Amino acid sequence: MTLPSFDALQVGDTIPALELPPVSRLTLALYCGASGDHNPIHVDSDFAALAGLPDVIAHGMLSMGWLARLLTNWVPQTAIRDYSVRFAAMTQVHEKITCTGQVTEKFEVDGERRVRLTLTTVNAEGQVKLSGEAVLALT
C-alpha cells in the first residue's frame, strides 16, 4: 500500500467513504463474541425492551472499528498516530451506516509530516452517530 501524497493533499479533501451493509443481528452477535463485549443490550431484544429501547443497539466500538477500516483502507495502519471518537447517538439494528473522513489540517511534528482528519459515521438520513478525528503520518 502506498501512502497518499502529503504535498498533493489539501485541507478540505475527502478520503474514499466506506459504506456498510445495514446493521444485522448476526453482525452484532459476531461482534459480541469477537470483541468480548457481552452486554445483552446489543444482542438480546428482550433485554433491550426491558431497558426501554425499541430494539437492540449496535456496539459503539463496532462503529469505531468500521471507522478504523476507513483509515486502513486509505493508509497502512502504521501511519495512524492518534485516533479518537465521541459516541454521539445510538446506532440501531437495520440502520445503514456510512463512514467518512475529511482533511482538516496539514502540519509537521518531529520532522514528520502529518494530516488531521475529521471522521464521522452517519445513517441514511445523515444523522451523525460517531464523530472523531485521526492524525496520520504521511512521510
Add this chain to the structure above:
Amino acid sequence: MIDRQYIGHTMPPFEVLVEKGRLRFFAKATGQTDPFYTDEAAARASGHPGLPVPPTFLFCLEMESPDPAAIRNLLGMDYRKLLHGEQGFTFHRMAYAGDVLRFEQRIEDIYNKKGGALEFVVRKTRVSNQRGEHVADLRAVTVLRHG
C-alpha cells in the same frame, strides 16, 4: 456522587495474550476482508512478523482484564446507568498475534456536568509488550447518568 479521592488511582496491571484466532474472528465481525489482517503470509509479505492487532482491538484486549468490573465496583457505578462517551488511542508501535500485552489503568479524572446529573470518569491505559516497549495509550470516557 463518585468519590473524587479516586482521581489518580491506579489499578493492578494485567497481561493479555493476543490470540490469532480472536484476530481472525474480529476481522470477520468488523467486515475486514484485507488479507493483511487474516492471512499470516500476507502480513509477512508487507514486512510484519505476524497477524497485526487492528487499531481498536486493543480496547477489546483491555476488556480481558481478570476483573472487567473492577473500576465500576471501586467507584460504585451502576452499570445500567453507564454510557461509553468517548474513546481514544495514541499509537506508538504495532502489536501482533503471540504478543503478551501489559495493561496499566489509571483513573485520570472524575468530573460532573449539568449540575451533577452526569458524571464523567476518564480512564487512561498504558499498553506495553513483552519486551517492555510502549505500544499505545488508550483513553476512555465513561458517563454515569443520574436519575
